[in-house]
Amino acid sequence: MSAQGRSAANDAVIIGAGYCGLSAAIELARQGARVRVLDRGQWGDNASAFNFGSVAVMPPALPATAHGDHDPAQRLQATLAPVRALKEQVEAFGYDCAWTQPGHITLALDETSASTLRQRGLDAQALLGGGVLWLDAHQVAGQTGAQGLMGGLLNEHFALIEPARLLLALRHHAESLGVCIQYATPVLALEPGLDAVDLVLAAGRISTARVLIASEEAWSLSMAAAREPLTLHQTHLFESAPLATAALQLISRQPRVYGTATADKDYFRVHQGRLLFGSRLGLVPLEAEPQAVVAALRQRLVGYFPSLGDIEVRQVWSGSLGFTPDGLPRTGRSGPVCWGGGYCGSGIATAVSCGRQLAHMALANATPAFTVGEGEPPQRY
Numbered sequence: 486m487s488a489q490g491r492s493a494a495n496d497a498v499i500i501g502a503g504y505c506g507l508s509a510a511i512e513l514a515r516q517g518a519r520v521r522v523l524d525r526g527q528w529g530d531n532a533s534a535f536n537f538g539s540v541a542v543m544p545p546a547l548p549a550t551a552h553g554d555h556d557p558a559q560r561l562q563a564t565l566a567p568v569r570a571l572k573e574q575v576e577a578f579g580y581d582c583a584w585t586q587p588g589h590i591t592l593a594l595d596e597t598s599a600s601t602l603r604q605r606g607l608d609a610q611a612l613l614g615g616g617v618l619w620l621d622a623h624q625v626a627g628q629t630g631a632q633g634l635m636g637g638l639l640n641e642h643f644a645l646i647e648p649a650r651l652l653l654a655l656r657h658h659a660e661s662l663g664v665c666i667q668y669a670t671p672v673l674a675l676e677p678g679l680d681a682v683d684l685v686l687a688a689g690r691i692s693t694a695r696v697l698i699a700s701e702e703a704w705s706l707s708m709a710a711a712r713e714p715l716t717l718h719q720t721h722l723f724e725s726a727p728l729a730t731a732a733l734q735l736i737s738r739q740p741r742v743y744g745t746a747t748a749d750k751d752y753f754r755v756h757q758g759r760l761l762f763g764s765r766l767g768l769v770p771l772e773a774e775p776q777a778v779v780a781a782l783r784q785r786l787v788g789y790f791p792s793l794g795d796i797e798v799r800q801v802w803s804g805s806l807g808f809t810p811d812g813l814p815r816t817g818r819s820g821p822v823c824w825g826g827g828y829c830g831s832g833i834a835t836a837v838s839c840g841r842q843l844a845h846m847a848l849a850n851a852t853p854a855f856t857v858g859e860g861e862p863p864q865r866y
């Protein structure tokens with residue numbers, strides 16, 4: 486088939502069928518573009534389907550190694566705007582993703598993190614207008630039986646979703662607008678030409694006017710000189726078998742979500758009578774066997790709950806999170822190729838916003854490199 490013939494079928498090709506890619510597809514299709522989404526995996530085989538479900542309203546904590554300039558107001562805006570936009574989108578289209586606001590407690594394990602969190606609480610209180618509360622060690626003990634806690638910051642604005650259900654809602658929305666989603670189709674390389682881009686696939690090539698790279702892992706397909714490097718941090722998560730009431734009460738007396746104070750953190754919550762426990766400490770390599778991941782996570786778990794060391798684990802997930810030095814996500818463009826990412830571990834709302842911005846960039850033929858969170862809220866369509 487000639488490149489001309491091939492390009493006629495695709496106004497835009499999106500690499501990645503996660504939150505970002507499907508959001509970009511919805512926006513492009515809404516503007517009348519013929520859109521094809523290619524994903525190397527199978528349906529539900531990505532971080533958008535199996536993450537922890539936290540929709541954080543405070544900027545993600547950065548790893549201890551972060552060295553960029555951090556502008557708190559800009560970071561708060563970059564976090565809050567996508568969350569508000571996502572909530573509006575969920576309500577506008579009736580996405581069945583179980584949006585709740587159970588409250589999040591950021592746990593302090595030592596005096597340093599306690600004083601940082603107290604200050605963060607005061608700042609957040611001022612910016613969010615209430616709903617953020619410092620809990621001392623005694624009050625935290627009323628919420629969770631985790632050991633060794635100095636206190637915690639309760640944030641009632643924090644939201645929780647069912648990740649796979651949000652992904653499914655986005656997929657249905659995209660398909661209802663005529664978007665073609667093709668799984669098990671890895672994009673091996675991009676070859677930009679004068680007026681089109683060729684995508685190299687295992688089965689041949691396709692040509693398109695625009696390519697949107699909607700995966701942090703696929704950034705390497707774009708021109709290295711035109712994009713910032715991301716620092717990848719591994720995160721691992723498991724779900725236990727159903728637990729007895731006593732164990733559930735030990736983990737959490739209320740339906741709260743918990744995490745420790747830094748980005749190199751542990752996180753846990755109860756989900757449908759089971760424990761979800763994860764860590765961003767990069768405990769084992771991504772390609773490690775599930776047993777190795779479970780053993781490493783169990784070791785973290787007993788630090789908080791010594792009696793849960795022999796907990797039965799049913800599912801394990803691992804993935805990498807892309808961090809930028811200043812904690813702000815990025816979109817960028819080089820000719821007909823746009824890309825986005827750098828969600829710093831808080832990718833649910835930010836990836837959805839990023840997809841929308843990528844679509845706008847692709848349609849506008851503009852060349853800005855700007856941060857997500859500045860976009861308009863979603864329009865009803």
Ligand SMILES: Cc1cc2nc3c(=O)[nH]c(=O)nc-3n(C[C@H](O)[C@H](O)[C@H](O)COP(=O)(O)OP(=O)(O)OC[C@H]3O[C@@H](n4cnc5c(N)ncnc54)[C@H](O)[C@@H]3O)c2cc1C
Pocket residue numbers: 500501502503504505506523524525526530531532533534535536537538539540541670671672673699700701702703720721722763802803804805806828830831832833834836
């Ligand atoms: C264990 C875990 C827990 C997490 N918990 C949270 C949380 O609680 N809150 C939060 O906000 N965020 C969380 N995250 C992060 C969040 O899940 C991600 O930031 C978000 O899903 C990113 O969406 P995405 O669309 O960019 O990427 P993805 O969902 O990863 O989708 C990208 C897609 O691109 C495809 N792809 C990659 N390369 C190619 C290629 N060459 N060709 C074709 N397809 C390709 C992949 O197969 C994938 O399906 C977590 C992540 C993990 C791993």
